[in-house]
Amino acid sequence: MSKKTSLNYKKSGVNIDTGNILTKRIKDMTKKTNRSEIIGKIGGFGALCCIPNKYHEPILVSTTDGVGTKLKLATDFMQHNCIGIDLVAMCVNDIVIYNAEPLFFLDYYASNKLDINIATTIITSIIEGCKQANCSLVGGETAEMPDIYHGKNYDLAGFCVGIAERSKIIDGSKVEVNDALIALGSNGVHSNGFSLIRKILKNTKTNPKTIVFNNRPLIDYLLKPTKIYVKNILKLIKKNNIHAIAHITGGGFFENIPRVLPNDKKAIIDSSSWKWPTIFKWIQQEGQISNDEMYKVFNCGVGMIIALPQNEINSAIKLLKTLGEKAWQIGVINNLSNLEKKRVIIY
Template sequence: MESRLSEKNAYAQAGVDVVAGYEVVERIKKHVKRTERLGVMGALGGFGGMFDLTTTGVKEPVLVSGTDGVGTKLLLAIEADKHDTIGIDCVAMCVNDIIAAGAEPLYFLDYIATGKNIPEKLEQVVAGVAEGCVQANAALVGGETAEMPGMYGEDDYDVAGFAVGVAEKSALITGEKVAEGDILLGLASSGIHSNGFSLVRKVFADTDLTAKVAELEDQVLIDNLLTPTKIYVNALLPLIKAGLINGVSHITGGGFIENIPRMFSDELAAEITEGTWNILPIFDLLEKTGQIAHQEMFEIFNMGLGMVLAISPENLAQAKALLNEPSFEIGKIVKRESQAVIIK
């Protein structure tokens, strides 16, 4: 049977524009260059990203890896036609997990799938990824862009990432050092970060996202919701190198209740005093608008704290000084009687 597709344009007629793909690669080169760091080998466009571990100076290197996406927050970025920060979220979700294990991020790779390759839009996404890498001092060593008509709508795309970090074997943060009496130190979040957005979208489904909101100090709602996830690498590295951290919890999906117990043994619990840190206005607005039970908010959202650290009391002053950013003494580690997290 005679084909109805010309040999030259067959792929384009199937919905895939290879020329646009080449243009994306050219557009993102300048963004990738911003992320270069010592140890990067090869160039963008190879079949694999390479990194020379001997440049790290680590004697007993342990590689720590993390992968994640940004969930349904991406739907808000698409709806708002704002694509330059969602890449920061993607990097943050990966490198914040890595730093929680005591590892310094080394490099990152991204994966972007879309229904229609629009170079200008994909450049914005990768520019955000590059900015996240700069904030984390991680090199963007490669990635993949896939045009998948039929799988995604023309305006749709998804982004995911993969990061690798390195730690001295003796400096890994495993939670084994967390002990009764340790102080829980919370580090402020920048907002909702990248978790709980299926609920966020449901709560605000009938709300004008482009309107200014009095409870948010007249900030436009969509701007607040798309605030990129904070990257904690530079804040935590000095404490890790000084050996001041016993445990770290990255507060992501599952909020306080699921994530904080991940950094200590089953014999211990976290006793947290509400009111010792600033719960951001967006969480109050979510709770009120969605009529969400207050306790459930702690099971879903970060409530204004993106990281929680367990610090020995004798190391607390030094840890606060090295952090060089706002932190809050939110509670302490106690012996477990029933619940793993007690919020008073």
């Protein structure tokens, strides 16, 4: 009979001590995101949060998301310093469209073997995203999962809770014919369509570090973090009568705009109102992708679309530009006839 080997958790591929070191390292960093409503500290079994006093009939708004295969590019080129901003942005941008302010955020980080330096870089960028969105990072989970993940690959997921005044929730129900549609410019690709982008890179044998646009390598354009619109949109809502807000994320124009429209309305988008940023032109050319497919997968330079009355176009755009946003009228709302199936028309 062969002698049995003495085993422990570390020998199976999981080092609990490494996770504890990471928790201690980030404890003080997370304090920079703390809102006054947060009770307790990082490291407990859960996070506690008070309801802000200013709300008369508070409604909680929650969302969860990930970063997708953009993580693969970050791993391949060892550029992890912005990926956490992407994670926060994908959640908080979904929350703010209801006129809700993000309260707190939790993350989930899973890998084959926890690399403290990489993890610290990622969580530092999550903290930066939370600061941009004015929400607290209240905790999370770090998991070592050998045989599920391999090499340096890892996955990220986020969960966010926000709060809105019930009477002031924006849900698209007030959208009317002739409402104007205002676009807010994106930072670039944001966090959608990267399986297609990576397929293009593979098929064309392109090294994104060697292709240069305007003195910057392609990889910098691809890994530029998703823009967080929370603070500026909340300021806009206080000054203007906003009827609907659509976050142009996974599913592009064709899936996201209809999500905030009444069933009998359609959006008419004027494609001549803006020029696609260089990165999208490159993606389309190298992948030989149709315009319809581009609008279906990517934001094409538009991060948010806002519906509001025609008489508020100028004031809204002026305010947004003052706040540093690239903003312009991109289209209008019209009735959807019984014979029409498309609820987004791009001409």
